Amino acid sequence: MRLRLIPDETNINFFRYAWVTFGASAVMMMLSVVVFLIYGLNFGIDFRGGTSIRTQSTEQVDIAAYRDALAPMNLGDVSITEVFDPTFDDNQNVAMIRIQAQDGDESISPQMVAAIQDALRSVAPDITFPSVESVGPKVSGELIRTAILSVLGALTAIVIYIWLRFEWQFAVGAVAALIHDVVLTIGLFSLVQIRFDLAIIAAILTIVGYSINDTVVVFDRARENLRKFKSKPLVEVLNISANETLSRTIMTSGTTLLALIALIVLGGDVIRGFVFAIAWGIIVGTYSSLYVAKNIVLMLGVKRDWTKKDPAAGTKYGHIDT
Structure with a gap:
């Protein structure tokens, strides 16, 4: 007997409350920007000098x-x-x-x-x-510019990668999810005034990499299912893809969070901010992969695989779970 956190057959409708979840994300992003403009960030010596x-x-x-x-x-x-x-x-x-x-x-x-x-x-x-x-103040100014360029460079590279591997709609959805994660992370740090230094920039880059990995897994399954289910509406295909990868998503995020919680409790105050940022990023990154990236793709639509003229072609084995 093996432990199952997620049943083998799941049929969660991730779009049932799409406007609620997507709207909540938009509101949280706006609040994060407002909090940042009001309180700013508690910059560490790295950035303040x-x-x-x-x-x-x-x-x-x-x-x-x-x-x-x-x-x-x-x-x-x-x-x-x-x-x-x-x-x-x-x-x-x-x-x-x-x-x-x-x-x-x-x-x-x-x-x-x-x-x-x-x-x-x-x-x-x-x-x-x-x-x-x-x-020194000169060094801190250079560090701020380098930190901003590193985050923007990571986002640009990810856009190019997703665009080349998938359709451009997937690239827009992935970048929207990443911006969502970064903005909410900065908003939280501004709200609680945790020290923001180079370690947190490293944490943000880690969040970007982790979040895009989770999103790509869902998108890759969605691309396979778009070829497999020729006649199903896009919303159903995206739901099927999210459900098929849900077990992997929960197991990966859950086991990573267990290690991070141990570091938060036992790791000491020196690395607590870094670990807290990654833990928060994993939570919002998992959420954005399920509720933000897919919503953007659904809104923009995506071109199907029309290599076969019959729109029902390729569905003969559609009932088989891959």
């Missing part, structure tokens, strides 16, 4: 005392946050201090970093500094 200092001490983090110790140094915008993680020991108190890039300097000098560390030691004598990262 400056210095990030991670501290660790057996004493409780006193943000006010840390800030008072650094105030005489006139460092400008200083952000101090305590880091919480279930994997930390009881006496492991961690804070993250972010200091803006100083005018005229690519990054804070080693002498200034040493002075900051001495000032913090006056508050917590046993304090240590596991990591110190500095990025």
